[in-house]
Amino acid sequence: MITLDPNVPAGPLEMKWDRRRFSGQLVSPTNKRRIKIIVVGTGLAGASAASTLGQLGYQVECFCFHDSPRRAHSIAAQGGINAAKNYQDDGDSVARLFYDTIKGGDFRSREANVYRLAQISTQIIDQCVALGVPFAREYGGQLANRSFGGVQVSRTFYCRGQTGQQLLLGAYSALCWQIERGQVTMRPRTEMLDVIVADGHARGIVVRDLVTGRLSVHTAHAVVLATGGYSNVYYLSTNASGCNVTATCRAWKQGAAFANPSFTQIHPTAIPPIGDHQAKLTLMSESLRNDGRIWVPVSPSDRRPPHAIPPSERDYFLERRYPRFGNLVPRDVASRAVKAICDEGCGVGPGGQGVYLDFSDVIRQQGIDIVRERYGNLFEMYERITGENAYEVPMRIYPAPHYTMGGLWVDYNLMSTIPGLFVIGEANFADHGANRLGASSLMQGLADGYFILPYTIGHYLATVNSPPITEDHGASRAALERVKARLKKLLQGKGRRRTAASFHRALGKILWDHCGMSRRAAGIRGALEAIPSLREEFWRDVIVPGSGEALNQELEYAGRVADFLEFAELMCHDALHREESCGAHFREEYQTEDGEPRRDDDRFAYVAAWEYREGETPVLHKEPLNFEFVQPTTRSYQ
Amino acid sequence: MSRVKVFFNSSVNSKIVASLAGLGLVGFVIFHMLGNLQVFEGRDAINGYASILRDMPIFLWTARAGLLAAAGVHVGLTLRLALRNRRARSVAYAARRYRAASVASRTMALTGSLLLAFIIFHLLHLTVGVIDPSAPDGLDTQGRMDVYGKIVRAFSNPLYVGIYVVGQLILGLHLSHAVSSVFQTWGIEHAALDHLFKLVGSGVALLVVLGNLAIIFAVFLGLLRA
Amino acid sequence: MKFTLKIWRQRGPNERGGFVTYSVDEVSPDMSFLEMLDALNQRLIATAEEPVAFEHDCREGICGSCSLVIDGVPHGPDRGVTTCQLYMRRFADEKTITIEPWRAKAFPIIKDLVVDRRALDRIMQAGGYISVNTGGAVDGNTLLIGKDEAETAMDAASCIGCGACVAACKNASAMLFVAAKVSHLATLPQGKPERTRRVMAMVQAMDREGFGSCGNQYECEAVCPKHVSVRFIAMLNREYLRSGILGTKMPARSDPPHGESY
Structure with a gap:
């Protein structure tokens, strides 16, 4: 029987994390050497956790199914990473990042976790800079910021359009150091296929060596899952082809509650699918919506090419429905509107799955050079994939599954309902509630891996003292x-x-x-x-x-x-x-x-946490969400 | 492992040292070409130049020893690198298309080996004089060694002209990649000057080849006579 | 569209491989190269034949997994893209296309078109990092980094570790890969304290793995999907010379943390 104890420390919001860090027991350095921790996955969360745990002196065994830990799909994140640094002095603060995240998540996340995330965000930037992440800089040498995802402050740090790549390579380099020092044993091309639970505690995993096919058992004092999200359940998504739910699904079947599994984020601006052969959907940066206008023909039977359709017969449906925000409404709102209009039969392109994202107005008003300067690389990418020149014909876009807010349920310490099984990054149900804001996933993955898990796992290891089980157990x-x-x-x-x-x-x-x-x-x-x-x-x-x-x-x-x-x-x-x-x-x-x-x-x-029952309908457990510090309001963008 | 061995086990060190030795050889080739161009000033000038060199045996033999050492180091290290490189790709591609690599850069090992053969031939031919025994070292009217006569005799023969012209082309090919490559190997790069560095290689190669060919063809076409 | 594919098939690391010819038809020009291979594999699987093993993951040109030599050029005929970003409209109809794995002694073949690139990871482990502990980092703006320096570091850091440079090099040299990492970290003030040891260790690791040496032919740059410049190789050579002159004064291995408890 599962009990959901969120384990949130008492006290004022801003004191909770400090209190937890102080109240948590420590593992002595000599004992750390004897403690083995398994980390599965080497994305932002996994790599940062494995390297930090290794640095603390634990014996870490780290697994990934790629040929190298550097290939995890965190690498594909483009936009940036949020942090409440307030370098721009534009009114940002920890409290504001906290509030934006809670509200963006539509009041379905745990206040204490989100506040901690906002607190830690500033440390993440410092840590990444120290690791040599080449963040964009101003001419004066200071870190540059941009505003992202419609928030009112500039708090997003970025490395061109490759922020995820650079953050991951930073964490990967830290991992390399620990591998060189012998603190981390890296096992690439190894896939976790089950979790071992003995006496109610997670004590190891079963893996398959993907090259030799050999199955083996690895046991440890604790297991950390950092295995990412499951958008690929939709077959077509922006995820990498290898992304899967196997690790978290197996943990669920072994007794870990799975929280809010239906909360999946659909990104509005992906290149539409064109045929059965398609293997994935490619994301176009959200920034395109700053200048492009989204429309479809008014009449579903209109099969004329876009330039032949006069303005009076075009439906700029986002501008029509949301006059205040227009084409810049949040991801979920835009995605739904696009799907609705396509379901009405107005969609354009193969299979009617697509709407126009038209740049002709901005090209006419500001000139093609401005557009080329802002979006040149995106237009190039679009042309490579579709063979169409978006300076001349409007782009076609369609929503695509992108990120999963749901995941294994974890308490404030990031431990699942199986003691000793910790879940970090996109794999847990996390801090994003029912919707994630742009540039927050990188922040969460690194916060979990560098700063939260290494503390909280120590308390577990210090308080539960039983030697690892054997392979013959x-x-x-x-x-x-x-x-x-x-x-x-x-x-x-x-x-x-x-x-x-x-x-x-x-x-x-x-x-x-x-x-x-x-x-x-x-x-x-x-x-x-x-x-x-x-x-x-x-x-x-x-x-x-x-x-x-x-x-x-x-x-x-x-x-x-x-x-x-x-x-x-x-x-x-x-x-x-x-x-x-x-x-x-x-x-x-x-x-x-x-x-x-x-x-x-x-x-x-409440958080809906589901318990697995063999051959039966999953059982629902509820973790009530109490909003002590913010009042839930209605999101409106009209 | 000794420090020397560690040092030379490094591919980058080997390249740097080989390029230093190579640059010494390039310097000699230029010097050699400029000296020989005195043949255009007549028998007296070139024979005098040769006798000055021969009158300083210490200088001459030091230079020769230095050249031999440079050549030895250059050949030894590059040979080892080439063997390693060959081992680094044990199975060849069935299809292969190059985009950037020039012919000169891809044939360095081949042109280098041919160049070595040519140099040995050249030494045996004009320095030691064992290839063409019908032309023993003559003396000019002042009793100096008649280098001028030797040159004229050699390049009146179409066989030798052919061999030397081919040798010069190989030398040019080798030099054109070698000299521009030195900048890269020594870490000298500059956004604006990189293009110039590339030109220097072709420039030096062209200079040396044209200078040497000028002598050969001047004799062959009868501009310089005995 | 229709194509004839000559694909390298090899059952395992120690087996003999060879080319097998397949024909694929009903290829849409909008298919990516990998989707064309997917279609072939679906056909093979349906007849219970083993599909062609090839590496792929993100399919948007950033993870560095995909690694095919197409008609003699790593990542195929387009410049500045990975194999996954190559589309079939780029090829003439009814063409014969030769597909081979990366070929280098340091990249042993695992199966068909899949090679083992762990050698690159081992080079990184030798020194491709800044030894800084988590926590206690100074504020990100404490050390100012000029925009140009930051951009240069980013140019180098954009390497995706696919290994096309090795595959393209006549000598199967990994210099561009090593140069990218060394230059990235040597350009930033945070990377400077360890630069001497780093370049020495990484070059040594590169040689140990059996990669060839750089012939300054720049084939690597011409196939690099991220346009990493060969100027970074010059920078690596410079760093190496500098280290040779200054020597290394750092201990070969750092002390373990909590040293007092040992």
Whole structure:
């Protein structure tokens, strides 16, 4: 039975983290050498945690499925990282970053966590600068900032359009140092396939060496999951092709509660899908909305090329619906509006999935050179992918799944409901509530990894003192057997018919249609019926060529699809039960007359944490959210 | 491992030392070419120049020893690098297309080896004189060694002209990449001057080759006679 | 569109490999090169054949996973892009395309087109970092860094570690990769205290891994998806010369933290 104790320290908001750090017990340096910690994943959170834990003197064993820890998908984050430095003296502060994040998350996150995140944000920048991250600078040599995601202050630090890359390389370099010092043992091309729980505590993991196919058990005093988000459950997303839910899904099945799984962020400005062959969606920077105007033809049957459609027959629907913010409404609002208009049949491009993002007005008013200077690289990227010149024809854009606010439930100490199992970065349900603000994911990943986990895990290790279990322990053997059986099941069977990708695509379509940007009960119920039968078909018909004893990318992929097929159902349960619209979760039944989301704080001001029950519907546990320091208000952008 | 071994195990150190030695050889080639151009001033000038050199045996032999050492170091180190480089790609590509690498840069090991062969030939031919025994060292009217006569005799023969012209082309190819490359190897780079550095390589190569070819063709075309 | 693909197939690290010819049709010009391979693989899987193993992840040109030599050029005919950003409209219809893995002794083949690039990680572990502990860093604005310096550091730091420079180099040299890291950290004031030891250690690690030496041919720069300049190689050489002259006065290994407890 799961109990959700958020473990938030008492006292005023700004004192909570200090109090926790002081009240937490410490591990003596000599003991640290004898303590082993497993870190799974080497993105911003995983790499920063592994390096910091190694530096503190723990023995760290770190795993990633890539060929190198530097390739984790944090590397693809473009925009920047927020911090309440107030270098611009434009009125920013820890309190303001805290408030913006809480409000942006539509009041579905834990106050104490978010405040701590805002407090730590300033340290992150200092740490990254010390590691040699080449942040953009002013001519005078000071750190440069830009404003991002529609906030009123400039608090975003950036490295051109490659901020995620540079922050990750910073954390990776710190990790390299600890590997060189022998504090961290790095195991690349190794995928975690299960977690070992003994006597109620997480004591290790089962991994598969992706090159030799060898399965092995690794045990430790504590396990840290930093395995990222699960947007790939939609098949097409902006995530890397390897991103998956396997680690967190397995932990869920071993008893960790999964929180708010249906909170998935859909980014409005991606290049639209064009055909079945498409493997991923490419994100275009949100900044394009500063100058581009979004429109569709008024008449759904209008098939004329865009320049032949006179202004009177164009529908600038964002400007029409949100006259105050126009094309700059937040991500979730823009995404929903785009999908709605396409569902009405007004969409443009292949399959009617797309709207125009038109730069002709700004080119006419300010000249093509200004536009080229601001967005040249984005236009170039667009042309490379679509073969169209966006200076002459309007771009086409369509929303794409991008980030998952949901994740394994963790308390204030970032520990899941399985003691000894810590979850950091996008993998936990985190600090973003029902919607994440731009440039906040990098901040959260690094805050968890560099500054929070290394403290809080110490308290656990100091208070729970039991030696690691052996590889022969019953729990280890059971976990290994589970993994073996599953791999065998994937590989066995002749005369099968369908590839894993075709199942993945089918699943993605179900979710996108019924548990995507807007959801309604009937649709979700339909999905809940369709998914189990798809899953059954998967296990009956999926083809996995080759053997398990060598590099077998299809086996890896099929295993991940299998987990998505289980996990998707959980998402639907969550989306169905939350009878309100909040942040990225939009239930069509719960909207105002003019189509705005209606939040229900009386009934749903809680974190929904789901417990796995074999063969049964997952069980809901609620962590009530009390807003002591801010008052929930309605987000309105009209 | 001894410090020397550690030092020379480094590919970057090997390159730096090899380039230093190579630059010494380049200096000699230029000096050699300029000295020989005195052939245009007549028999007297060049024979006098040669006898001055021979009258300073210490200088001559020091220079020769220095050259030999430079050549030895240059050949030894570059050979080792080339072997290592070959090992670094044990399986070749089935298809290969170059974008930036010049022909000269890709054939350094080949032109270097051919150049070595040519130099040995040249030494045996005109310095030691064992290749063409029909032309023993003559003396001029003042009793000095008749370098002028030797040059004229050698380059009247189309066979030797052919060999020397090919030798010069190989030398030019080798020098053009070598000299411009030195800047990079020594870490000299500049946004505005990089282009110039590249030109210096071709310039030096062209200068040396044209100077040497001028002598060969002047004799062959009958502008310089015995 | 239709293409004939000559693809290097190799079952494992110690097996003999060879080219296998496949034909693919119904290729859309809007497909990326990797999506074209995906389509081929789907066809192979459907007939229970082993698909062609190749590396890919982000598919937006930043993770550095994808690594194909296409018709003799790493990352294919376009400049400044990774393999995943290459689109089929770039190729003439009915063309024969040769696809090979990165070839270098330091990058042993694992399977088909997948190679082991851990050598690059080991070079990084030898010194591609600033030894600074988490916590206690001074304010980010304490050390001012001029815009030009910051931009130069960023130019170098944009290396994605794909290894195309090694694949393209006639000598399979990793100089551009090493140069990018050394230059990035040597340009920033935070990286200066360790610059002497860093360049020595990284070059030594590079040689140890069996990469070739730089021939100043600049093929690396011409295929680099991030346009990392060969001027950084000159900078590396300069750093190396400087270190050779100044010598290293730092201890080879740093003291462990909490040394008093040992």
